Amino acid sequence: MTEIKVSSVGERNLISRLSEIFKAPGGKESREKGVLIGAGSDDCAVLDMKGEDCLVITTDMLHRTTDFPAEMSPWQMGWMSAAVNLSDIAAMGAEPSGLLMAIGMPADTEIAFVEELAKGIQACAEFCGTSVIGGDLDTHAELTITGTALGRVKKSQLLLRRGAKPGDLVCVTGYTGSAGAALEALQYGKPVSETVLKALFEPIPRTKEARILAESGAGTSMMDTSDGLAMSLYDLSRESHVGFIIRKSSLPILRDVREFVSSPGKLTELSLYTGGDFELLITIDPLKLKKVQNICNLTVIGECTKYEAGIMLESPGCELTTIEQRGYLQLKAEEVDKSYLSKTN
Amino acid sequence: MTEIKVSSVGERNLISRLSEIFKAPGGKESREKGVLIGAGSDDCAVLDMKGEDCLVITTDMLHRTTDFPAEMSPWQMGWMSAAVNLSDIAAMGAEPSGLLMAIGMPADTEIAFVEELAKGIQACAEFCGTSVIGGDLDTHAELTITGTALGRVKKSQLLLRRGAKPGDLVCVTGYTGSAGAALEALQYGKPVSETVLKALFEPIPRTKEARILAESGAGTSMMDTSDGLAMSLYDLSRESHVGFIIRKSSLPILRDVREFVSSPGKLTELSLYTGGDFELLITIDPLKLKKVQNICNLTVIGECTKYEAGIMLESPGCELTTIEQRGYLQLKAEEVDKSYLSKTN
Numbered sequence: 059m060t061e062i063k064v065s066s067v068g069e070r071n072l073i074s075r076l077s078e079i080f081k082a083p084g085g086k087e088s089r090e091k092g093v094l095i096g097a098g099s100d101d102c103a104v105l106d107m108k109g110e111d112c113l114v115i116t117t118d119m120l121h122r123t124t125d126f127p128a129e130m131s132p133w134q135m136g137w138m139s140a141a142v143n144l145s146d147i148a149a150m151g152a153e154p155s156g157l158l159m160a161i162g163m164p165a166d167t168e169i170a171f172v173e174e175l176a177k178g179i180q181a182c183a184e185f186c187g188t189s190v191i192g193g194d195l196d197t198h199a200e201l202t203i204t205g206t207a208l209g210r211v212k213k214s215q216l217l218l219r220r221g222a223k224p225g226d227l228v229c230v231t232g233y234t235g236s237a238g239a240a241l242e243a244l245q246y247g248k249p250v251s252e253t254v255l256k257a258l259f260e261p262i263p264r265t266k267e268a269r270i271l272a273e274s275g276a277g278t279s280m281m282d283t284s285d286g287l288a289m290s291l292y293d294l295s296r297e298s299h300v301g302f303i304i305r306k307s308s309l310p311i312l313r314d315v316r317e318f319v320s321s322p323g324k325l326t327e328l329s330l331y332t333g334g335d336f337e338l339l340i341t342i343d344p345l346k347l348k349k350v351q352n353i354c355n356l357t358v359i360g361e362c363t364k365y366e367a368g369i370m371l372e373s374p375g376c377e378l379t380t381i382e383q384r385g386y387l388q389l390k391a392e393e394v395d396k397s398y399l400s401k402t403n
Numbered sequence: 404m405t406e407i408k409v410s411s412v413g414e415r416n417l418i419s420r421l422s423e424i425f426k427a428p429g430g431k432e433s434r435e436k437g438v439l440i441g442a443g444s445d446d447c448a449v450l451d452m453k454g455e456d457c458l459v460i461t462t463d464m465l466h467r468t469t470d471f472p473a474e475m476s477p478w479q480m481g482w483m484s485a486a487v488n489l490s491d492i493a494a495m496g497a498e499p500s501g502l503l504m505a506i507g508m509p510a511d512t513e514i515a516f517v518e519e520l521a522k523g524i525q526a527c528a529e530f531c532g533t534s535v536i537g538g539d540l541d542t543h544a545e546l547t548i549t550g551t552a553l554g555r556v557k558k559s560q561l562l563l564r565r566g567a568k569p570g571d572l573v574c575v576t577g578y579t580g581s582a583g584a585a586l587e588a589l590q591y592g593k594p595v596s597e598t599v600l601k602a603l604f605e606p607i608p609r610t611k612e613a614r615i616l617a618e619s620g621a622g623t624s625m626m627d628t629s630d631g632l633a634m635s636l637y638d639l640s641r642e643s644h645v646g647f648i649i650r651k652s653s654l655p656i657l658r659d660v661r662e663f664v665s666s667p668g669k670l671t672e673l674s675l676y677t678g679g680d681f682e683l684l685i686t687i688d689p690l691k692l693k694k695v696q697n698i699c700n701l702t703v704i705g706e707c708t709k710y711e712a713g714i715m716l717e718s719p720g721c722e723l724t725t726i727e728q729r730g731y732l733q734l735k736a737e738e739v740d741k742s743y744l745s746k747t748n
Binding site for chain 1: 412417421438442443462463508525534
């Protein structure tokens with residue numbers, strides 16, 4: 059018997075092997091059972107609720123050594139555990155309906171730590187207009203938090219990764235590269251502003267923006283940028299069968315990040331290839347841009363092209379280079395310790 | 404600052420501290436947001452789906468050292484991870500709508516192990532008429548599996564822990580004490596039949612029975628017995644404000660378990676005070692018993708009394724003794740290693 063280990067196959071390969079076993083929904087039988095979108099192809103699974111709504115649901119497991127930089131406070135660990143899941147709900151255009159938190163923690167954890175963690179979870183849930191409706195507590199060698207978030211959205215407003223068409227505008231909420239700059243600062247012990255660190259430690263789920271975008275009917279596809287902008291563009295490209303031209307000069311970057319970074323190359327690296335920003339990446343019908351542009355903090359960064367044209371970065375001098383398919387898997391890593399730093403995929 | 408540790412407060416105390424922080428739903432605001440039942444008071448949280456249905460949802464985190472006896476196969480670990488969650492869905496009378504599995508595993512785990520685990524999850528999901536619709540995979544020092552199950556049930560058919568009335572009959576599906584006998588056999592290295600071991604390693608979610616019971620309208624309250632029959636009776640008692648008389652001679656016990664056990668006292672101990680059976684405990688309107696008695700494997704074990712009468716065990720000679728409030732928390736433990744053995748609560 060061959061003894062292939064998990065470490066030697068990579069996450070995406072393993073997911074694809076397991077999907078075979080789970081007979082990934084999508085077929086006739088699944089649809090009859092109300093599964094509109096199954097595992098793996100979008101930010102959330104989607105269940106038909108029989109009426110005009112559908113239910114979106116996602117789960118994410120975080121571990122102390124691999125997912126929480128040592129500098130994070132317990133409140134921030136709680137906030138982030140809720141935020142990573144609520145961001146996936148936002149990515150579908152849905153309104154959150156509830157959060158379940160399963161927490162395994164060492165028996166010698168101080169109660170004060172657990173209470174701070176819970177306060178961080180509660181603060182993020184409240185910020186997103188929802189609450190913790192269930193969970194599980196037990197003891198475990200390493201702090202491990204699995205959050206599950208539920209949301210609801212009208213079927214007609216659901217925003218998937220597929221749906222973008224050539225000619226659509228590509229937009230992002232907020233700023234890109236902030237979390238990447240914070241990681242860089244932590245890794246090399248460089249000074250960086252509180253604003254930048256907060257972008258990494260307290261990512262803001264774009265719940266309100268998501269609802270505005272979904273209700274507007276202007277969006278054609280959407281996802282979050284938790285794995286980095288480049289990886290997200292590749293995901294949208296695969297699901298929507300489009301290419302992209304992204305204008306380098308249009309990428310929204312915090313002034314603090316521009317000041318922190320020494321070279322323009324580094325700035326592009328952080329903006330495209332490191333994750334943790336949890337912004338929304340959305341493609342918008344150009345005729346409908348006006349409907350949403352002034353009601354949420356949205357920046358047009360490029361446009362959709364034919365799939366065959368690839369995923370390109372346009373310099374201010376109109377030079378085109380290919381955006382690489384690499385990034386950073388949502389503060390996840392195959393190696394333990396400082397592995398929350400940028401890595402190739 | 405006092406530095407109280409998690410280990411010194413106990414699970415239920417900690418849950419109550421955290422519930423304060425999470426402002427446990429149940430209030431007006433929660434109901435407006437569609438939360439019918441929040442964390443902690445039932446087997447699942449319940450969300451209003453606006454139409455005639457409600458959604459039930461539960462999550463459970465399992466760890467290799469504390470939740471899976473060393474003798475279990477990877478397939479059985481997978482089955483159990485799905486089963487503990489699907490049993491909670493059954494406990495509400497609901498039909499499962501999907502399963503999400505977050506799996507953290509050591510990097511040196513063999514792919515063959517992971518595939519067997521996935522096959523066990525899939526087999527249990529399929530047995531319950533549902534499928535894996537989402538999940539998360541990453542590497543982690545110890546195998547940790549957090550399952551989340553969703554289900555749907557008409558509001559009029561939802562079975563809660565509250566609702567039992569004095570005079571109602573108390574029934575259980577299947578057998579009681581089988582998982583307890585298997586644990587006893589493993590702990591002391593005693594020989595025991597395959598049937599008994601299977602009861603512990605491959606617990607069967609009572610999905611079909613749950614639907615029959617819910618559709619019949621005969622049940623007044625329901626939960627599963629994963630924490631042991633005694634603990635479950637205490638939970639129903641608290642939520643329904645009833646007492647119980649349970650007839651010792653009526654407890655359904657497998658012949659293999661009777662043969663395995665040396666003394667009648669031990670038999671009572673296993674039937675009442677060890678968990679892992681995952682059967683349904685249901686109270687039934689006596690006028691409606693006939694509607695369900697012949698369509699699912701149900702045993703009447705006693706009846707509901709006034710709350711003040713307590714929770715009593717009646718011997719064949721009509722002697723009454725109090726059933727103690729102790730049990731075994733769903734293969735969970737505060738201590739690591741062999742701590743899946745019976746413990747007081």
